[in-house]
Amino acid sequence: MDIRLLIKEEVLGQEAYPVETATFRIKLDAQENPLAMPGPLRDEFATLLASVPLNRYPEAGSIAMVSRFAAAFGVAANQVMIGNGSDELIQILCTALARPGAEMIIPVPTFAMYRIAALNAGLKIQAVPLDGAFDLDLAAMQGRIAGQQPALIFLAYPNNPTGNCFSADRIEAILEASPGIVVVDEAYFHFSGKTFLSLVGRYDNLVILRTLSKVGMAAMRIGFLIGQPALLHELNKVRSPYNVNALSQAAAGFYLDHEPAFLEQATEIRRWRGELVRAMEGLPGIRLWPTEANFVFFSCDFDTDRVYRKLMERGILIKNLSVPGGKPGFMRVTVGTSEENRELVEAFREILK
Ligand SMILES: Cc1ncc(COP(=O)(O)O)c(C=O)c1O
Structure with a gap:
């Protein structure tokens, strides 16, 4: 039996929503709160x-x-x-x-x-x-x-x-x-x-x-x-x-x-967002777009696939939004803890030099 003959065209034409299932030391791809509950x-x-x-x-x-x-x-x-x-x-x-x-x-x-x-x-x-x-x-x-x-x-x-x-x-x-x-x-x-x-x-x-x-x-x-x-x-x-x-x-x-305990964490994340934006502004080949969310979106004038892989090798997961051949590329990074953000920026600095 060819199961595909039974399935709606709109379903056949899709890929399942891709979610990275491997575990990463620093996970900045899904807009989660980086802090555990107190x-x-x-x-x-x-x-x-x-x-x-x-x-x-x-x-x-x-x-x-x-x-x-x-x-x-x-x-x-x-x-x-x-x-x-x-x-x-x-x-x-x-x-x-x-x-x-x-x-x-x-x-x-x-x-x-x-x-x-x-x-x-x-x-x-x-x-x-x-x-x-x-x-x-x-x-x-x-x-x-x-x-x-x-x-x-x-x-x-x-x-x-x-x-x-x-x-x-x-x-x-x-x-x-x-x-x-x-x-x-x-x-x-x-x-x-x-x-x-x-x-x-x-x-x-x-x-x-x-x-x-x-x-x-x-x-x-x-x-x-x-x-x-x-x-x-x-x-x-x-x-x-x-x-x-x-x-x-x-x-x-x-x-x-x-x-209030959850909102306090959100306030902290907004502070870390400010730090992350300021630190990323100094990175070569990146143009940051204004953000009011718990993530930062940026255009990239480099090969985002390569940078994405290099970050993964360092245990850091972000989101690569580039389409094949698309110029410029785009990436998105969730605001992590102050420490995580610092490590991310340091990794970017090394990869992009
Ligand atoms: C704009 C927007 N709406 C909804 C969701 C999903 O939220 P939930 O976890 O409540 O399904 C997301 C998750 O990334 C989102 O970006």
Whole structure:
């Protein structure tokens, strides 16, 4: 039997999302918080996890956590959905909105999962290149919105991999012009401090995504979607009932109980980001782009494959974003601890001399 004959064309045409699975001494590829949970908190967390009844299904719809986070976001409980990471919420949105012939617009480059989820759901994808400063090309976006009447638009704010926040007035113009849902994905909110959350009441097509992955709980896979009750009513039919496991629900509550400790780490990471940027500015062949996230994006006038390999030989993993033959090349590095960043910059200095 040729299994390929059974599989959807959109799936056959893809590669699975590439994740580096080897272990590295210094891992700066995935925008994780480089710090472990502080020791005393870890003991408390372990006690909490040990109390979770593993023989029972988790609470369906994470109702208790939904109401706690809704209060924290300043919205009603029927405006919040919790997902197995924001990745799952992106999938749920694509699945629910993929009516026959429906279109999705994304600016490019952006977070890869929008495209993957849309392809798998059967949405048609319209990719609109960012402008020379990696901001939204408003005229091109408006033209495509008018022409295609997209059901869905994803805007990462700050954007991954470029690290910048798009101009807020351009996002508002897109919210005004769009007949469909506009998702403002604030995965890096803890490092930008910028949000469209207060506009959820003003635009009924606005959806906000948040996550705990970047602020210290990547392993627990906890993401949030905030939007209109009528939309969530429909999205809840797509979400599987037990989508967030009981340990993750407990972890989400633990986060809220101890949020200042996590935010303190985010503040530290922002300080290290400043140090890393200043140190990298002195490196030859690198042009840094402004960042408001926990990573730094840069153009490279050298062979990024070679540099990527040389860094790996030193036990350092970053992200190589270059396309074969593309000039300039691009790389992205997650902000690590002060020590890790220093070692990275030193390695760059040696490799690039
Ligand atoms: C813009 C953006 N959204 C969402 C995610 C995924 O977040 P989660 O871990 O909550 O699935 C990422 C992860 O890199 C991201 O860059």
